[in-house]
Amino acid sequence: MKIAIPTTGNTPQTTIDTRFGRASWYCLVDLENKQKEFIKNSAISAAHGAGVQAGQLMIDNGVNAVISDKFGPNAAEVLRAANIKIYLLPTGNSNQLDDIVQDFQDQKLIQQ
Amino acid sequence: MLHIAVASGKGGTGKTTIATSLAQVLPIGKTLLVDCDVEAPNAHLFINPIFTATKEVTKNIPVVDKSLCDYCGLCSDACKFNAISVIKQSSSSDQNILVFPNLCHACGVCSYICPQNAISEKPEKIGKLSKGSSVDGLDFANGELDIGAPDAAPVIHALKKWVLQGNSHYDTIILDSPPGASCSVVETIRGADFVLLVTEPTPFGLHDLRIAIKLIKDLNLPAGIIVNRDGIGNNDVDKLGKEEEIPILLRIPMEREIASALSTGKTLVSAFPKFQAAFKNIFQKINEIYRKANKVGK
Numbered sequence: 001m002k003i004a005i006p007t008t009g010n011t012p013q014t015t016i017d018t019r020f021g022r023a024s025w026y027c028l029v030d031l032e033n034k035q036k037e038f039i040k041n042s043a044i045s046a047a048h049g050a051g052v053q054a055g056q057l058m059i060d061n062g063v064n065a066v067i068s069d070k071f072g073p074n075a076a077e078v079l080r081a082a083n084i085k086i087y088l089l090p091t092g093n094s095n096q097l098d099d100i101v102q103d104f105q106d107q108k109l110i111q112q
Numbered sequence: 113m114l115h116i117a118v119a120s121g122k123g124g125t126g127k128t129t130i131a132t133s134l135a136q137v138l139p140i141g142k143t144l145l146v147d148c149d150v151e152a153p154n155a156h157l158f159i160n161p162i163f164t165a166t167k168e169v170t171k172n173i174p175v176v177d178k179s180l181c182d183y184c185g186l187c188s189d190a191c192k193f194n195a196i197s198v199i200k201q202s203s204s205s206d207q208n209i210l211v212f213p214n215l216c217h218a219c220g221v222c223s224y225i226c227p228q229n230a231i232s233e234k235p236e237k238i239g240k241l242s243k244g245s246s247v248d249g250l251d252f253a254n255g256e257l258d259i260g261a262p263d264a265a266p267v268i269h270a271l272k273k274w275v276l277q278g279n280s281h282y283d284t285i286i287l288d289s290p291p292g293a294s295c296s297v298v299e300t301i302r303g304a305d306f307v308l309l310v311t312e313p314t315p316f317g318l319h320d321l322r323i324a325i326k327l328i329k330d331l332n333l334p335a336g337i338i339v340n341r342d343g344i345g346n347n348d349v350d351k352l353g354k355e356e357e358i359p360i361l362l363r364i365p366m367e368r369e370i371a372s373a374l375s376t377g378k379t380l381v382s383a384f385p386k387f388q389a390a391f392k393n394i395f396q397k398i399n400e401i402y403r404k405a406n407k408v409g410k
Contacts, residue, residue, distance in 0.1 A: 049194025049215040056188065056197055074194075074212055081208045082199045 001031045004063045005100055010038035015095045018069035021051035028061060029101055036097075051075030058084055067100060067109060076112070086112040115285045116398060117304035119328075121320030123291035125310045126340035126364070129374060131288035132158045133381040134308075137391040140249040142283040146275055147254035148300040149290040150239060150267045158379045161252040163244035169255070169270040170235035171218040171263075176209050180230035183207045187222035187231060196222050214262050239267035241274050251282075264296040272303075284395075293323045301328065305406075306398050307335040309358070313345035318352060325356050334405040336361040336398065359401070361394050 006023030007014045017023035022044050028037045039061060043053035051071070055078030058066060065085040079086055087109040093100065103109055118131040128147075132155055135145035147155035174187075174196060185198040187209075195215035199208040213236060223231040238261040243253035255271035257264050268290075276285065289300040301307055307328045311317040321337070328335050335358050339349055342363040353360050364370070364380070364387075373383035381387050 043194070046194060049212065052194040052197050052210075052212060052215065056194075059199055059201075074215070077212075078197050078199070078210060081197075081210055082201070083206060 001064045002062055003029050003031065003065045003067060003101070003104060004058055004061070005029070005067050005097060006041075007038070007097065010040075012036065012097060014097060016069075016089065016093075016097070016100065018089070020066065020068040020071045021054045021075045023054075023068075026057070027097055028063065031101075031105065049074065052078055055079050055082070055084075058082070065104075067104060071112070088112060113280060113282055113285065114306065114399070114402065115287065115304040116306050116308060117287040117289050117301040118308045118310060119289040119297055119301055119324055120291055120310045121293060121322075121324035122311065122317050125291075125312050125317055126338070127291070127310050128155050128158065128288055129340070129364075129380050130308060130310050130338055131155060131286050132379045133387065133391050134394065135159075135250055135286050136248075136379055136381050137388050138284050138286075138395065141251070142281070144251045144253065144275065144279065144282045144285045145288065146271065146285065147252075147288045148268050148271060148296075149288060150255040150257045150264050150271065151290060151296070153254045153256055155288050156252065156254055157377055159246045159250060159252050160377075161242075161244040161246050161250075163242040165243050167241045167270075167274055168237050169239040169241060169267050171216070171238050171266055172220065172233035173213045173216055173218070173236045174211050174222045174231045175234045176211065177230045177232070178209065180228045181209055182228055182230075183209060184227065186225050186227065190221045190225045192219075192221075193217050217263065218266065238263070239270075241267075241271050243275060264290065265299040268296055268299040272299075291320075293320070293327045297324075297327065298331075301331065301333065304333060306402050307333050308338060308361070308394075308398070309335055310338045310340055311349055312341045313339055313343075313347065313349045315345070315348075317345070318348050321349065321352065325352070325358065329356075334401050336394075336401060338394075339363045341366040359397070361397050362390055 004026045006017040007025045008017045043050040051074040055075045059082045067087040069089045118127045147153045188198040195212045197210045239257045241255045245251045253275045255267045290296045311321045337360045343366045
């Protein structure tokens with residue numbers, strides 16, 4: 001299973017970007033081998049439809065679930081149509097990548 | 113025929129105050145006032161027109177025939193506005209294609225590019241146009257963007273096309289522009305012969321006036337400035353006018369009586385006839401500047 005978390009940077013110490021469609025990077029985590037891969041969000045500067053484009057990026061990268069704080073309606077529609085599961089960040093989270101991945105594996109996150 | 117656009121940059125500086133009064137001092141039957149602020153039209157509140165014709169504005173939204181679509185994704189790659197999303201999946205039952213009408217600019221590239229001819233276009237209503245005239249005989253038209261429709265420019269485009277085609281008997285057409293300096297303003301002032309920039313002498317008015325001036329310079333249009341609520345703020349607008357070589361054509365003082373008369377739906381020239389001469393004078397100056405800019409002899 002591959003999950004995606006929007007981030008502000010592309011290092012393991014980076015913090016979470018709370019907006020899905022206009023995040024700078026996405027960290028893709030393969031839960032089987034714990035491999036992390038960062039992909040740049042090409043949609044960040046789109047004048048319109050950043051959410052659609054970001055959703056498309058998730059599909060093209062074979063993501064199964066995304067975790068973020070805010071999803072726009074268009075992004076959510078694309079993700080749902082592609083059967084990509086949407087999880088919300090818990091309030092008061094540590095903002096650290098590894099903690100969020102752990103929370104996901106412990107099934108502490110709420111699915112939208 | 114002279115097309116005068118009234119623009120501002122900053123909202124609420126008095127574009128409609130100027131446009132309605134200018135229209136009222138020009139000859140009846142030879143003048144058309146068009147309210148292009150289709151997101152918040154308000155000139156009709158001052159003109160009280162009786163509308164005699166209306167027209168719907170539509171935009172063409174792609175419709176996908178899923179029995180023909182092979183989910184190749186060419187349409188999605190071609191769309192500059194991310195209005196169409198193709199979900200390519202390994203199992204064919206999970207494949208999908210989504211259209212986002214609110215993002216669509218109706219350019220038609222998706223239906224053009226589709227190798228399967230799976231995309232057709234369906235008109236969707238986005239606004240309404242109206243035209244008529246006031247009891248005094250001033251010809252007037254406006255457009256109204258539907259609530260929830262995101263894009264004003266196509267409605268403005270349709271409005272201008274509808275009222276200008278085959279109406280060459282007008283001497284002057286006054287286009288009351290939306291505020292700002294984005295697509296809807298460009299659509300309004302495109303093709304105009306002169307732009308009247310209405311501002312207020314405050315840092316806000318100045319900031320947005322700068323942006324509006326940049327726009328009219330890009331479009332290479334002659335312009336003049338009207339300072340409304342003169343007496344407040346400072347004289348930075350005068351300095352900017354000098355720097356940019358755009359003349360200040362009129363100053364309207366900040367007076368409670370003016371604000372109070374306008375708030376009852378009266379135009380400036382009908383409430384204060386002393387301004388009639390000033391507006392006729394502006395029109396003269398516009399003609400002079402226009403002729404000079406285009407080197408047209410008298």
